[in-house]
Amino acid sequence: MVVPEIPVTRSIVAAALTGPTAATMLAVLVSVATPAGLALLLPAVAGLGPWIWGLLNRSWRFTATSDNHLLGITFGFSERRRQTVPLDRIHAAQISQPLLWRMLDWWKVDVDIAGYGEPGKGGATTAVLPVGPLDQALALAAHLGPVDRGEVDALMRPDGVPDGAGSTGGVRVYRSPASARWVSPLDRTRQGVILVGGDGDASTDRALVCHRGRWRRSVSVIDPVHVQELSHRRGPLRRMLGLSTVRFDLVPGPVRMVGRDLPAEEAVELLTRLRQRALPTGRSR
Structure with missing residues (x-):
């Protein structure tokens, strides 16, 4: 097990502490405080809501295992998905930290996978650690890189x-x-x-x-x-x-x-x- 199951509370908090989520919450506050608030709220929810849901769904009870040069990934809230990636198709790995995650020292690990294209294509994920501590992210980068x-x-x-x-x-x-x-x-x-x-x-x-x-x-x-x-x-x-x-x-x-x-x-x-x-x-x- 290279990534034990991510706690549900961590997934929820991580999704809340992102720029799009903060923008949506700001739109909600503005909608309450101004007469034209509903006109501002609807586009924000329509545009950012699916993105936030996708972020949460891709980290929900996420696990990753490695066996026989294959990386096995399981995740999903509304529908459990299982994804298998040959390690030799992982070309590059990136450890990054959204600004609001800094207070909790959480990080994510994304990878480029040959043949996958842009993230989210066909429901597949390129995040091999959606959210986790730095030591876990570094250990995963060493395993994959x-x-x-x-x-x-x-x-x-x-x-x-x-x-x-x-x-x-x-x-x-x-x-x-x-x-x-x-x-x-x-x-x-x-x-x-x-x-x-x-x-x-x-x-x-x-x-x-x-x-x-x-x-x-x-x-x-x-x-x-x-x-x-x-x-x-x-x-x-x-x-x-x-x-x-x-x-x-x-x-x-x-x-x-x-x-x-x-x-x-x-x-x-x-x-x-x-x-x-x-x-x-x-x-x-």
């Missing part, structure tokens, strides 16, 4: 790139420099990219980790072999500041990965190294 638990604890804490992490041994670290404060004043110290696994040949790199976000913290991990495309972006302002952004395109899903506002020369180095990564048979660089 290309890094072991020790590396997860050292490099994937969601509060930003570890201060002690440097480009030594099998780890290469790319951080936003001080000049990035002009374009990323809040996120600069939280965002960065870590490559794990190779000193020399880029084909030995086995994990790409991206940190980002101060208000909505997240950390994502993927085996570089699963990165679909790479792009290098540098607008006029960032060019003046000596900054560049490297974007990593993945299979369709909830995980987003980007190396934002890196020193221009380090962004080129990262891009060049990843272009030399090992690729699945049948794909060219």
